[in-house]
Amino acid sequence: MKAFKIIIIALILCVACSEETLEVKPVNQYLSENFYSTNEQVYAALIAAYDPIGWSMAFGQWVSPVMFGEIRSDNANAGGDPSDNDQPAWQELDDFRETNTNTLLQPIYRKHYIGVFRANLVILQTELATPEVERYKAEAKFLRAYYHFELFRHFGPLPVVTELLTPDDINLERSTMTEMMTAITDDLKAAIDVLPTTLSDVEVGRASRGTAQALLGKVYLYWADLDGDDPAKFDLAAQYLQEVVNSGQYALVDDFSTLFDYGTKNPIESVLEIQHTNLWPGDWGWFEGIEANGILQLCGIRGLCSGHPEYAAGWGFMLPTQDLNDHFLPDDQYRRDVAIVSIPELTQEVADAGAADCGVVVDITQVNPQDHTGFWQQKFSNYKAYNGNNVNGGDPNLTKDANTYAIRYADVLLMLAEALHRGSGSDGNALTYIDMVRERAAGPGDNTGSFKTGQTIMTEQNWTLLDLIWYERRAELAGEGDRWYDLVRSGRATSDLFSGDPIRSGNLDPQKVWIPVALEETSVAHQISTYPENELFQ
Known part of the structure; x- marks a missing residue:
């Protein structure tokens, strides 16, 4: 594998300080060496690790994965004011003309590696072994997996960071896909063993066992797709997604539209929901992260x-x-x-x-x-x-403060149907789960016997079961950010999608569907990315 030198976070805070200058009394009561010594302190660190998930703006840029997943795809255009130069970084991503100087790349990258760093603090900085701390560590492993997976979905394989870095750790190689996915799945499996099945009212928004199982199923689905349609990995995806269904913790809400009504938060269909708040004052000068939903x-x-x-x-x-x-x-x-x-x-x-x-x-x-x-x-x-x-x-x-659905139960059902069909599962069971989503899509109430089943649609449209699954995913999740990632993992991110748009169809290179790492990251190590490199997807 070709070495890819990269800096993860700005770690060098002082490079020419004298020892005398550094030897000062701390102005705060706690330092990193003595902070993680009580349940309450570790919990505070865990909440800090959750925080970056909710940043819809970070470091002066809009960084929502929903925006990325829609605008980058055939679902949406960037938009903005009449100048066609409103938010130029998004316009570049929309038209597939981004370079490594695009101003969105670094904020997306930093947001998720900051999350990895904070999760690592919870996992590595305490020696407490209380039941509470064991759960906090499990949640932190879930978060570390989530952040690494989001990095992969944007950039392709990147360095896996499971240790606390030092100022000397500026030259790291990209991990391979196998290395990155293995680290993600290992973290999620470890989390599943500890996380609770149910959450109390005051714990809503935190990771549960079902949350981790759903994300693990999604990760295996991506990995299977990108690893030559590996049926064994599709079976693993089906295994964990089936466990979510069998848990009985989730259900489809009756009226699809109510999922997006004003004030709707954490309904029974929500498996992983990004929490936003209006309690933190919105401030254009607060560049680390906006807590509300911008x-x-x-x-x-x-x-x-x-x-x-x-x-x-x-x-x-x-x-x-x-x-x-x-x-x-x-x-x-x-x-x-x-x-x-x-x-x-x-x-x-x-x-x-x-x-x-x-x-x-x-x-x-x-x-x-x-x-x-x-x-x-x-x-x-x-x-x-x-x-x-x-x-x-x-x-x-x-x-x-509207929340954002990251994984809904309908998504779980459709992913399970896909995993069953593309692995060694039952197509009949796959159609059962698709029909659950289709029945709800017909409108509120019991539509049994009146909605068109998946089998009927396949016959009418002359579709395969996989065609039906792709249709359902796009229709069900339209506007929620999954479209581009689905296209990339399945090899369908081609210029044919944009046949009516000569700019996008002309610019899209199917070999460069992942965005590059920002120049300001790679220039620290004096090497600019020449990505993608086929050997990374091993």
């Missing part, structure tokens, strides 16, 4: 009139494509209507509300004409109800 304002409807009964205007990013709108079959308009809204639909909503101050419902002169197709996403709706949400001050645009 995507609501960022992806709200640009140019929307003030008289809309539910929505406030936003900044117009993550605009759904015509291709996504056309993806939904005629019997699947309920899911489409939850994910996407159009100008005629907005106009009708305003008319129904009798709003007098909406002569122009949407001022499209404010919208990016290159990216706008007449649609906006609405799973992250910028509800007017968020007005006044900045209870402790700060910018109201940065204190909207």
